[in-house]
Amino acid sequence: MNTPSFTMLDFWPVIPAGILVLAAIVLMLSEVFLTPQASRAYQSILSVIACGLAGLVGLSNMADAPRAVLQGYAVMDPFSSFLTVVVCAGTALAALLAAGFLQHRNAERGEFYALMLFAAAGMILLGLSAEFITLFVNLEVLSVATYALTAWLRRGSRPSEAGFKYFILGAFAAALMLYGAALLYGATGTTRITEMAGPLTQAVKTQPGLVYAGFLLVAAGFAFKVAAVPFHMWTPDVYEGAPTPVTALMSAGVKAAAFVALVRVFVGLSPAVDPQLPFIAFSTLAVLTMVLGNLLALPQRNVKRMLAYSSIAHAGYLMLGVAALFARGGDTSAGVLSSTPLVAISSQMQNDVFKGILFYLLGYTVTAIGAFGTIVALERREDETKGNAWDLDRFAGLASRKPGWALAMTVFMLSLGGVPPTVGFLGKVLLFRAAVDAGLLGLAVVGMLASAAGVYYYLRVVVYMYMRPAPEGALVPERRWTTEVALVASAVATVWFGVLPGPITALLQRSDLLFTR
């Protein structure tokens, strides 16, 4: 019998996920010994500590050389290690927000944090996966945990409705992807992405239908997960109905992990096919997502729903980066959807795109979680069934009552809109510059116009906070130190990374961000 031999080097990349799973088990087991009235303040702190430790391991993994681990079922490269850091930061912030949120609803239980940490472990492992079954299992680990989190609150009909919609469409997407993976397995005889490209080149000549159907289904599955138009229908309802800290985790972590896996799969497999096909597919998705995401957000008066549409728009900007990976470099005369045969861009340009995507993911994570955090403080349990808990009027006159909160929200809105000096602006600069360098001038212009339209609805929140008088009996934000720590941390990160991005860009200044065979 040939037993595979593993060394410690194989296990380093999965240690962050291991830490999170361990902490989740501790949280679940300790819950057994608590009475319903017992204080559960330690739970969010423990989650934050676990995320911090896992993030530090991820950060130290950044320095390692990219390599395939665990017999090629996973890879360890700076791309996935940086995702580990982003996911851990996002989960820690969301756990801090959850403490206050759940306590006010009398729903704070260890299982909530355990599910959050399981989801985070799934995200980290999804970023590492280099084999279709591993990818599917990890995708389900993160999805099943998020379905349960979405339906966590059992008061009112919204959470269960949101959980149900998320479950049906998430499972549908997973099934599409799995069937696509099965077809690709049939065409190549392997499920490992690093080994697939070779046999795929042969199979595309003999069985093109099988290969292209497989590609299409896998791409559709991913498009559901990252909420790209036209696969976005579930997003607004799910984001609105889910508990706000969970929405924050979904908009940041789930999306980041899905994008990393998407890039890994398609960069690994597309050399076998004409690069023009993935380019057309992803650039079409990018245009639709950027434009429609922003247009649909324009009329929203419900701030939580507006942020849901805005997260769709941000997925569009990231999709622009993904499209740039398959573009022909340097030729700016190519139109929005060029019909000339394309060749892959140089590895230097590709690396710039990877850098842009990663920086953007980090920037979006800290900003979006901060924005949802402000909503956590302003919403009230009683109003959730009435549906006005997230109305724009909640923000009226906030600046005169609570200037600190208003300032934090302004920072987040400016960052989402891409106004300097915030991390959102810098992320857009890096991403759009990489896209223009790759020859996607038309797409980048569409993206910039769409994000200019987006500034309208972000600034409307700021206008309400600073220029509208506070209504009678206006609510003050619920104060809790964990919420405040999370908001201050994300606001400081938003401005700091926007002004001094040096440490982050130095971390990403490498020529081997993504492991390729």
Place this chain on the structure above:
Amino acid sequence: MPFQAIPTPHYLMLAAALFCIGMLGVLVRRNALVVFMCIELMLNAANLTFLAFARDRGDVTGHISAFFIIAVAAAEAAVGLAIVIAVFRSRGTVNIEEIQTMKH
């Protein structure tokens, strides 16, 4: 030869048919439980495809994949049914058309 083996394309056609029935069901049917069953059908179509190809190639990867998929589908079913029960408790119906309270 004791029996005539069924050729692989037949299995693949069956799997494709199951997948299409499942997909159509998710898009058309209105009962949450039926939709849920259709998703299981799609997962099993993928399973059958993996197995058919694995048998055709004499490769074990596909067989192992099927086990993983069955396990994951079971976990998903547990959470999914719990959510369907939560929906039924809060509304008294599992008709998808009536699960539309959030405004667009």
